[in-house]
Amino acid sequence: MAGPLMQLTKFKPSSVLFQQVAAVHNRSRIGNRDVVGYGLNGEYTYVDHIAFPMPAIRFKENTPEVMALREKEKGDWKKMSVEEKKALYRASFCQTYSEMRAPNGEWKSILGCTLGLVAASYWMYMWAKVFVYPPMPDTITNEEKRSAQLKRMIDIRVDPVDGLTSNWDYENNRWKK
Template identity: 75%
Template sequence: MALLRVIPRKATPSVFMQQVARLHNIERDKIGNREVVGWGINGMYSYVDHIAFPMPAIRFKENSPEIMALKEREKGDWKKLSVEDKKALYRASFCQTYSEMRAPDGRWKSITGWVLFGISCSFWIYIWEKLFVYPPMPDTITNIEKRQAQLKRMIDIRVDPIDGLSSKWDYENNRWKK
């Protein structure tokens, strides 16, 4: 059994790594002056407020002189920061709090409106078809005398005698069984 000898190659960046680096630079150009702070949802530089992904890849606001001054003050004692400063630091990183993300919005109203609109359109289409598309109902359905005559004929020809209509008719006494 012969031993294979591994020949070391020169370390050259692959085409894939070059494409990744190019995409990385394109994405960095899109985010402007924002700070990259994490991986995010899929590794791309994007900001999304979502409960399932609490840490976006970039900060919400771009770095401005006011935010940079707050970040310098943040490195010191937090007791010296006011509540407004802490809120400003939070809002520089995030757009919404968890309670704001979980708060109900008005989407259910528009969904309900569209559902009711669809139901009303269906109703009016049904009325239009009933008036202009379908032929009128036959007399055997609308006229009571004809319905009774049809029932008498079904009894006379003994329709479904085992457990149907004719099984409930008493032919000797000409009345319904009790």
């Protein structure tokens, strides 16, 4: 049993365990950010979404400026300026609720794509009508042949109960009023 099975069983338990934990939690990918919650699906990702207001990690990495603001926030908030409060918020979140809900013009691209698809389908139909479909038969394009076909349908009494010839008066040879 010195084949591939033996090679699979030779591993370092500590390296496998570290790789499994790092793969599950993605700690190696978040950098120097604080983990502050469970998030959208339990992974360490940042997502701005109205339905999930608390992301798993902070938006920005911890810098000396941000860490100084975090120490200052532990004290009295009345001593902090509005700019410092905004900087502290922007270190944790990328957008406010009003910024997330603001219209972004996405409807324009959707409408443009829809109209483009309608135009493309129209041109495909016109191409098929010219190059693929055969010409219309004389029974549809020629008025004399259409009237002759109608007369023949009346003569052989096509669908006399509720169809075309149900409106024909056979005694007076005219349409019923």
